[in-house]
Amino acid sequence: MSKVETNCYYTKTHEWIRLNGDTVEMGITDHAQDLLGDIVYLELPAEGDSVTKGKPLGVVESVKTLSDLYSPISGEVLETNDAVAGAPEMVNADAFGDGWLVRIKPSSLDADLKSLLSASDYQAHCDSEEH
Amino acid sequence: MSQDCKKLVLHDKHASLGARFAPFAGFEMPMHYTGIKDEHACVREKVGIFDVSHMGAFYLEGADAVRAIDHIVSNDISSLPMGKAAYTVMCVEAGGIVDDLIVYKLADNKVLAIVNASRAAVDFEHMNKHLAGKVKLTNRSDDFVMLAVQGPSAEAVVNPLVVAELKDLVYYGAVETKLVSGVAVTVARTGYTGEDGFEILIPNAQASTFYDQLMEAGRAYGIQPIGLGARDTLRLEAKLPLYGHELSLDINPLEAGLHWVVKLGKEVPFVGQDALVDLKGAGLKRRLRGVIMRERGVLRPDYPLFAGAEQVGVLCSGGPSPTLGYSIGIAYIAIAHADDKDGVEVEIRGKRSPVELTTKPFYKRG
Numbered sequence: 001m002s003k004v005e006t007n008c009y010y011t012k013t014h015e016w017i018r019l020n021g022d023t024v025e026m027g028i029t030d031h032a033q034d035l036l037g038d039i040v041y042l043e044l045p046a047e048g049d050s051v052t053k054g055k056p057l058g059v060v061e062s063v064k065t066l067s068d069l070y071s072p073i074s075g076e077v078l079e080t081n082d083a084v085a086g087a088p089e090m091v092n093a094d095a096f097g098d099g100w101l102v103r104i105k106p107s108s109l110d111a112d113l114k115s116l117l118s119a120s121d122y123q124a125h126c127d128s129e130e131h
Numbered sequence: 132m133s134q135d136c137k138k139l140v141l142h143d144k145h146a147s148l149g150a151r152f153a154p155f156a157g158f159e160m161p162m163h164y165t166g167i168k169d170e171h172a173c174v175r176e177k178v179g180i181f182d183v184s185h186m187g188a189f190y191l192e193g194a195d196a197v198r199a200i201d202h203i204v205s206n207d208i209s210s211l212p213m214g215k216a217a218y219t220v221m222c223v224e225a226g227g228i229v230d231d232l233i234v235y236k237l238a239d240n241k242v243l244a245i246v247n248a249s250r251a252a253v254d255f256e257h258m259n260k261h262l263a264g265k266v267k268l269t270n271r272s273d274d275f276v277m278l279a280v281q282g283p284s285a286e287a288v289v290n291p292l293v294v295a296e297l298k299d300l301v302y303y304g305a306v307e308t309k310l311v312s313g314v315a316v317t318v319a320r321t322g323y324t325g326e327d328g329f330e331i332l333i334p335n336a337q338a339s340t341f342y343d344q345l346m347e348a349g350r351a352y353g354i355q356p357i358g359l360g361a362r363d364t365l366r367l368e369a370k371l372p373l374y375g376h377e378l379s380l381d382i383n384p385l386e387a388g389l390h391w392v393v394k395l396g397k398e399v400p401f402v403g404q405d406a407l408v409d410l411k412g413a414g415l416k417r418r419l420r421g422v423i424m425r426e427r428g429v430l431r432p433d434y435p436l437f438a439g440a441e442q443v444g445v446l447c448s449g450g451p452s453p454t455l456g457y458s459i460g461i462a463y464i465a466i467a468h469a470d471d472k473d474g475v476e477v478e479i480r481g482k483r484s485p486v487e488l489t490t491k492p493f494y495k496r497g
Contacts, residue, residue: 037360038168040451041429043480059480061429063167063451064360 002031002126005096009113010122013070016096017104017116024109026072027100028060028091031126036062039088044080044101051075051104053112058101060091069101073112079103139184140276140335141342148356155359156248158185163358170361171453174324178282179357180345187251187272188332191242195264200234200242201399203261205384205407206392209399211236216305216319219392220384221257222403226410227380228387230254231372233321235305243305243317245277245330247374261402276338280345281328281365283496284352289329292344293318297329310341323362325369325494367459368452368494370421376432376447377419377461383410386463388419388490418469421489422446422460428479430460430486437476437483443468446477452493459493 008016014032018025033039041061051057051071058069080102084090091099106112117125136159139145145152150161161182163170173179191200201208206219216235220228230250235243246254255270262268280289290297295308295318305319314337322328333341346354363373372378377387384393385407395408424430430449435442449460460477468475469488476483 037163038166041427043428061451063364063453064162066429066431 002029002034003096004030004119004123004126006119008096008119009072009116010119010125011070011072011116012125015070015072017072018096019109022105023078024073024075024104024106025100026102026104027095028069029122030095032060032067033092033095033099036060036065036067037092038063039091042085042088042091042101044085045077047077047079049077051077051102053108071104072116073104073106074108075104075106077102078105139182140338141182141184144339144342145182145356150356150358153359156185158248160185161356161358163360164356167358167360167364168453170355170357171364173353173355174282174326174357174361174365175454176283177353177355178280178284178288178328178349179355179361180342180349181279181281181357181362182276182342183279183330183362184276185248186277187244187246187248187254187270188275188277189244189246189255189258190269190271191244191262191266192240192269193264193266194240195266196240196242197236198399199262199264199266200244201397202263202401203258204232204234205389205394205401205403206234207394207397208234208236208242209397213238214305215301216303216321217392218303220378220389221254222384222401222407223257223380224403224406226383226403226406228374228378228382228384229257229380230374231378231389233319235317235319237305237307237317250374274335275332276335276342277330277332278338278342278345279322279324279328279330280349281322281324281326281357283327284349284354285326285328288345288349288352288354289318289331292341292348310337312337312340314341316341323369323371324365325371325492326365326496364450364453367448367450367461368454368492370461370492372419372461373448382463383407385411386415386417386419415466417444417463417465420444420462420464420469421491421493422449422462422477423487423489423493424458424460424477424484425487426484428458428484430458430477430479432460434460435478436462436464436486437478438468438471438474441468443475454494464488
């Protein structure tokens with residue numbers, strides 16, 4: 001069973017965000033890394049790029065397939081996780097922790113949060129996808 | 132999971148070993164157990180066991196069995212020694228590839244053909260249509276479980292369980308023998324991984340016990356069950372073609388680099404031979420090449436390849452190479468650029484990266 005963190009918001013496309021002061025960290029969920037299998041390459045945006053809620057912001061490549069990353073919120077990229085870019089298997093090992101991908105300065109957080117899923121809603125979404 | 136998928140005879144065993152399943156060619160197949168990278172390394176370094184029962188098993192039996200198969204496939208089965216197998220293709224009249232297969236010459240009057248699951252129905256119809264002489268073609272795909280034991284320790288694992296002495300079984304040798312327990316099996320020194328190994332046909336009823344015996348015999352060697360995911364990365368490193376990717380009805384075996392299995396001068400002419408003679412005379416338009424990308428990133432099927440502004444090919448297969456640490460692929464390259472040493476680029480999501488072309492396997496066992 002994949003892990004779900006209660007202090008995160010989720011997308012149906014299996015990204016998470018966590019609020020940290022006035023910035024937001026994002027990554028892919030434990031469920032997503034489990035579906036993808038061994039992750040070997042990440043294509044992430046550059047610092048200063050603007051990202052738009054629901055639009056592609058990068059790509060995750062595993063041995064067997066590739067998957068687009070969609071931005072859960074709109075804003076500006078403050079930082080990408082260089083450590084994980086060099087060692088993508090960290091996403092498999094710790095998707096909610098060391099495997100975070102991007103830190104974003106949100107531009108319309110309150111509005112964006114309204115359409116994101118809570119942990120329990122996300123869990124229900126994963127369960128329904130499996131059937 | 133699709134309800135239309137057939138389950139393998141050993142499905143429950145794979146499930147209990149932790150398999151994740153996915154549909155492939157109409158079967159619910161184990162994709163991976165512990166993970167593709169781990170399983171890939173296990174086959175390269177130790178030994179792994181694959182359930183490849185989805186593959187088709189056709190027998191040709193009768194006085195003209197060898198002549199009959201020789202009319203259907205491109206390789207020369209009449210000249211093949213008894214007890215040997217041959218990799219080959221069969222073609223339509225126009226030269227396009229119906230399927231690639233392994234033909235086992237088991238006796239003067241008995242030939243076994245192992246074909247791709249995705250093509251089995253088409254293959255059977257094609258073979259039936261071109262069947263001539265005193266021979267009976269039987270589809271026995273549902274009668275057997277087919278297990279592949281592959282890796283450096285494969286012989287050590289399988290040998291104690293069978294009556295035949297496997298150190299005397301040469302590469303592509305095939306033998307009808309028995310297990311020590313008395314069960315009739317067909318064992319061949321073949322595979323699809325680039326490693327030494329065996330492919331074994333065993334009747335369904337005895338397969339579960341045999342699987343357990345292999346796992347037990349392999350325990351000291353670190354044996355693991357291996358899924359289709361690692362089967363694909365292993366075959367890609369060995370640059371072995373996969374039907375539907377490198378091979379299709381739109382591709383002829385000469386451009387696929389399979390000259391070595393196309394015997395244009397053999398005694399029994401084969402379906403597609405005339406077209407292949409013409410195609411050879413006219414000169415090939417494209418050639419199969421290995422593609423290496425040393426920059427970070429992953430080659431995937433359908434990515435286009437360029438030399439300057441000109442598109443010179445497209446990837447048929449691609450992925451990360453767990454053994455080599457960079458990405459590899461296979462593509463058909465326009466003949467004018469097939470031997471280019473540099474200047475070829477792949478386009479990935481609108482961005483170009485340099486690649487190298489190669490005629491050799493990416494990985495060859497030491």
